[in-house]
Amino acid sequence: NAEIVATEPCDVLAVRRSTMADALSEEKYEDDLMPYKNAKRVLGGGEIQDAFGFAVAGGTKYRPECIEKSEVFKACSEQFVAQMPQLVEEIPFWPGEKLFSQGDVGEFMFFIKAGRVRLEVLGRKKHEVVGGGATIGDMACLEQVPYHTETAYAETHVWARVLHRKLIRRALASFPEEEKRLLGSASGGTSVFAD
Numbered sequence: 001n002a003e004i005v006a007t008e009p010c011d012v013l014a015v016r017r018s019t020m021a022d023a024l025s026e027e028k029y030e031d032d033l034m035p036y037k038n039a040k041r042v043l044g045g046g047e048i049q050d051a052f053g054f055a056v057a058g059g060t061k062y063r064p065e066c067i068e069k070s071e072v073f074k075a076c077s078e079q080f081v082a083q084m085p086q087l088v089e090e091i092p093f094w095p096g097e098k099l100f101s102q103g104d105v106g107e108f109m110f111f112i113k114a115g116r117v118r119l120e121v122l123g124r125k126k127h128e129v130v131g132g133g134a135t136i137g138d139m140a141c142l143e144q145v146p147y148h149t150e151t152a153y154a155e156t157h158v159w160a161r162v163l164h165r166k167l168i169r170r171a172l173a174s175f176p177e178e179e180k181r182l183l184g185s186a187s188g189g190t191s192v193f194a195d
Contacts, residue, residue: 024037038157039092039094039157042114042115042156042157042159044062044114045062045064045114046062048115048116048156048157061114061131061132061133062113062114062132063112063113063114063132063133064113066111066112066113066132066133066134066135066161067081067084067085067088067111067161067163068081068082068084068085069133070111070133070135071135072109072135072138072142072182073182075181075182076178076181076182077175077178077181079175080171080175080178083171084163084171085161087163087164087167087168087171088111088161088162088163089161089162089163089164090113090159090160090161090162091159091160091161091162092157092158092159092160093115093154093157093158093159093160094154094157095154095155095156095157096153096154097153097154097158098151098152098153098154099117099136099137099152099153099154099158099160100137100148100151100152101148101151102120102121102122102147102148102149102150102151103147103148104140104147104148105140105146105147105148106137106139106140106141106142106143106145106147106148106165107141107164107165108137108141108162108163108164108165109135109136109137109138109141109142109162109163109165109168110135110136110137110152110160110161110162110163111134111135111160111161111162111163112130112131112132112133112134112135112136112158112159112160113132113159113160113161114132114157114158114159115131115132115154115155115156115157115158115159115160116129116130116131116154116155116156116158117129117130117131117134117136117152117153117154117155117158118152118153118154118155119136119150119151119152120150120151120152120153121149121150121151128150129155136152137152141163141165141168142168142182142183143165144183
């Protein structure tokens, strides 16, 4: 049994597991449950489908090791990288939901575990789409650029592992030699987290 505590006022609808299982097996609820079934399939690593039920080009990418294999931590020690999965928050996003906006301060970096994210830049006609295993928002979170340089939208159901800037700062305080490895020459040899 888990205890759920709301940090802000909200509405909650609690449904027993047996009631949900019954609803899933009933054909009369099939259309109503389609968004739930799609989310469950994608977030569980299943194929991403379009509105007609056909697999989306590009294939499925389910990357549970999205943090450990991220290019961001490629130069860092195994000990430093091993602590990162315990610092993230697992957050699902629905299709069309915005992860962050161009011009926002980078408080978080997003490791995409499943799903596809569309990156839009003002003035750029073609949008980039990234999938499972991608890391987005890292440059702004690590203060290598002052703000996010693109807007990120969930193109499908997305399961992201989200790391807050304060937690990466705390981790770097415990591993001071990792800051140079993590930021490389982009910081010009000075700490980007200096206050």
